[in-house]
Amino acid sequence: MDLLKLTALELGEKIKAKEVTVREAVDAVIGQIKEAESEIHSFVTIDEEGAYAQAEEIQKKIDVGELTGPLAGVPVAIKDNMCIEGQLTTCSSKILSNFKPTYTAEAVENLRKAGAVIIGKTNMDEFAMGSTTETSYYGPTRNPHNTAHVPGGSSGGSCAAVAASECYYALGSDTGGSIRQPSSFCGVVGLKPTYGTVSRYGLIAYGSSLDQIGPVAKDVSDCAAILETIASHDPKDSTSMDRDDCDFTEALVDDVKGLRIGIPRDYMGEGLDPEVNDAVMKAAKVLEEKGAIVEAFDLRLVKYAIPAYYTIADAEASSNLERFDGVKYGYRTKDYDGLHNMYKKTRSEGFGPEVKRRIMLGSFVLSSGYYDAYYLKALRTKALIKKEFDRAFRNYDIILGPAAPTTAPELGKSLSDPMKMYLGDIYTISVNLAGLPGMSVPVGKDSKGLPIGMQLIGNVFEEKTLIRAAYTYECATKKMHETPANVGLMSEKEVR
Amino acid sequence: MAKQYETVIGLEVHIELATKTKIFCGCSTEFGGAPNTHTCPVCTGMPGSLPVLNKQVVEYAMAIGLATNCKITQVCKFDRKNYFYPDNPQNYQISQLYLPIARDGYVEIESGSGKKKVRIHEMHMEEDAGKLVHDEWMILHLSIITEAVCHL
Numbered sequence: 001m002d003l004l005k006l007t008a009l010e011l012g013e014k015i016k017a018k019e020v021t022v023r024e025a026v027d028a029v030i031g032q033i034k035e036a037e038s039e040i041h042s043f044v045t046i047d048e049e050g051a052y053a054q055a056e057e058i059q060k061k062i063d064v065g066e067l068t069g070p071l072a073g074v075p076v077a078i079k080d081n082m083c084i085e086g087q088l089t090t091c092s093s094k095i096l097s098n099f100k101p102t103y104t105a106e107a108v109e110n111l112r113k114a115g116a117v118i119i120g121k122t123n124m125d126e127f128a129m130g131s132t133t134e135t136s137y138y139g140p141t142r143n144p145h146n147t148a149h150v151p152g153g154s155s156g157g158s159c160a161a162v163a164a165s166e167c168y169y170a171l172g173s174d175t176g177g178s179i180r181q182p183s184s185f186c187g188v189v190g191l192k193p194t195y196g197t198v199s200r201y202g203l204i205a206y207g208s209s210l211d212q213i214g215p216v217a218k219d220v221s222d223c224a225a226i227l228e229t230i231a232s233h234d235p236k237d238s239t240s241m242d243r244d245d246c247d248f249t250e251a252l253v254d255d256v257k258g259l260r261i262g263i264p265r266d267y268m269g270e271g272l273d274p275e276v277n278d279a280v281m282k283a284a285k286v287l288e289e290k291g292a293i294v295e296a297f298d299l300r301l302v303k304y305a306i307p308a309y310y311t312i313a314d315a316e317a318s319s320n321l322e323r324f325d326g327v328k329y330g331y332r333t334k335d336y337d338g339l340h341n342m343y344k345k346t347r348s349e350g351f352g353p354e355v356k357r358r359i360m361l362g363s364f365v366l367s368s369g370y371y372d373a374y375y376l377k378a379l380r381t382k383a384l385i386k387k388e389f390d391r392a393f394r395n396y397d398i399i400l401g402p403a404a405p406t407t408a409p410e411l412g413k414s415l416s417d418p419m420k421m422y423l424g425d426i427y428t429i430s431v432n433l434a435g436l437p438g439m440s441v442p443v444g445k446d447s448k449g450l451p452i453g454m455q456l457i458g459n460v461f462e463e464k465t466l467i468r469a470a471y472t473y474e475c476a477t478k479k480m481h482e483t484p485a486n487v488g489l490m491s492e493k494e495v496r
Numbered sequence: 497m498a499k500q501y502e503t504v505i506g507l508e509v510h511i512e513l514a515t516k517t518k519i520f521c522g523c524s525t526e527f528g529g530a531p532n533t534h535t536c537p538v539c540t541g542m543p544g545s546l547p548v549l550n551k552q553v554v555e556y557a558m559a560i561g562l563a564t565n566c567k568i569t570q571v572c573k574f575d576r577k578n579y580f581y582p583d584n585p586q587n588y589q590i591s592q593l594y595l596p597i598a599r600d601g602y603v604e605i606e607s608g609s610g611k612k613k614v615r616i617h618e619m620h621m622e623e624d625a626g627k628l629v630h631d632e633w634m635i636l637h638l639s640i641i642t643e644a645v646c647h648l
Contacts, residue, residue: 083544096543103537105544202544236538238548319576322587323541343580366578 003028022073042161072115077167092136095350105202122157152182159186177428180440184403184453195435196241199234207313251464257291262396264299283443305430311378318362407450520547541585561598592620
């Protein structure tokens with residue numbers, strides 16, 4: 001049996017049935033990491049020793065019936081912006097290159113309680129600022145489908161690790177598309193939940209009003225099970241919602257009869273790669289054939305989402321990142337002359353260029369005299385975008401479109417033109433501004449063999465509607481199990 | 497020359513509220529504990545931690561607001577005051593700039609020329625800047641700002 005071919009739920013079932021031990025599961029992913037990591041570089045930290053220690057402990061708990069959940073014993077990777085007590089948590093930044101938190105993030109704690117084996121921390125764009133994972137202090141992650149291409153970002157390490165079978169699932173975070181876009185580029189299933197569904201306690205903040213943790217998975221069923229595990233009401237996060245509808249696996253139903261799906265014309269126009277357009281429209285057709293009502297409509301205000309997003313996210317980031325000053329933890333410059341010089345040199349040396357750019361933009365839009373002109377105007381735009389989505393959801397249950405305008409670009413092609421990179425977020429960021437759930441589902445590949453993702457957007461708290469539609473699509477196409485395959489790397493070695 | 501200048505004074509009064517725990521976390525406000533026993537990721541400003549407002553602070557603030565004839569703000573919010581200084585581990589102070597908890601009140605005092613009203617401009621809740629002893633950070637206080645009406 002090739003363990004790496006299993007989904008997280010399939011593996012969990014086999015562990016429960018005593019067909020596979022937790023140790024064997026860890027062996028499988030550690031073996032795969034050793035094979036693939038030199039080419040892919042999904043991880044900042046691989047905790048081999050810790051993984052085996054956890055495996056032993058979890059196996060005991062499974063054996064005595066203490067752990068019975070569907071993910072017990074299944075290896076997971078965590079994006080490196082979520083705190084784990086005593087474990088390096090870097091945000092892929094030099095400034096946190098030696099930072100070991102004193103506590104564990106709530107979402108990770110929820111996984112621990114469910115018996116997850118945490119095998120390591122995944123690479124990301126520095127402080128989640130970027131769309132390619134190239135802004136990482138630790139160097140870029142490569143796309144497992146074609147290592148000349150980026151995996152997307154900022155959760156590129158998490159998505160590449162799942163696509164390359166270096167773990168069975170992963171946690172990512174999404175501030176403007178950071179789960180959905182790399183999921184699309186890597187051919188995996190990624191979901192950004194409604195704001196407030198997963199606790200942000202222990203997630204190192206980028207844009208606090210936009211950040212959400214979510215699952216990265218091999219298929220829709222895994223995605224639902226992971227979300228069910230990490231979603232919780234957390235009194236330590238004032239924006240955490242007390243939801244009583246977190247039984248997301250209940251929505252794994254192969255039926256979309258009567259489901260109203262709207263495709264925004266504004267998402268299918270200029271700038272969209274024709275191959276992405278075709279694949280997404282074909283996927284919509286599949287859902288239509290399964291009984292959904294599909295039609296086009298206008299969502300005009302989304303074109304203002306990019307300027308509004310970069311104003312709000314950068315403003316919040318400039319404040320959130322002030323604490324990294326070299327005083328209590330993290331990198332501190334070697335030579336300095338007095339306190340303020342120490343701050344200045346530490347931050348100049350500790351942050352990379354993209355992070356500095358966003359801190360400067362954010363400080364500018366918040367500065368006196370510009371606050372009303374930029375920041376407040378962006379907040380008003382955000383409110384208008386939310387209203388426009390509210391209107392759309394009066395007519396539709398789901399908004400369907402692409403997750404990104406293109407497939408994964410080649411390494412080194414994006415950072416030289418940040419404006420172009422920002423424009424690549426066009427389909428995902430309005431979802432964060434409106435606090436909505438969004439999901440990326442693989443719907444095929446382009447002529448170069450690079451995956452294409454369809455994005456499903458739901459009204460607030462409608463994750464189940466997204467999961468149902470995605471599951472129905474998956475059942476109709478049976479594609480999902482093949483898409484995460486690490487084609488380039490693994491077909492050679494005939495692992496898959 | 498005699499009446500060219502008039503001295504006008506406004507006061508900013510900081511009041512430490514007698515709550516059991518700090519303003520944004522559950523740590524004790526008691527003075528004199530063993531080192532690092534009254535701290536947590538929130539009040540040490542650790543990355544990823546989040547503030548949760550102490551309900552008692554709001555109740556005390558409203559009580560003082562009513563006692564000083566203020567209008568209580570029905571929808572109020574916090575703002576960050578950003579500055580780099582080590583009296584504060586996040587390098588911003590959580591305070592209230594736009595919608596403070598109470599506004600437009602007054603207190604009456606006895607003066608040489610009889611009773612006098614000192615008008616209160618606003619009252620806002622904020623975390624206290626630390627005394628550069630890490631344990632002390634995030635004790636809360638209430639800031640009462642008077643109008644500049646204390647003619648001397």
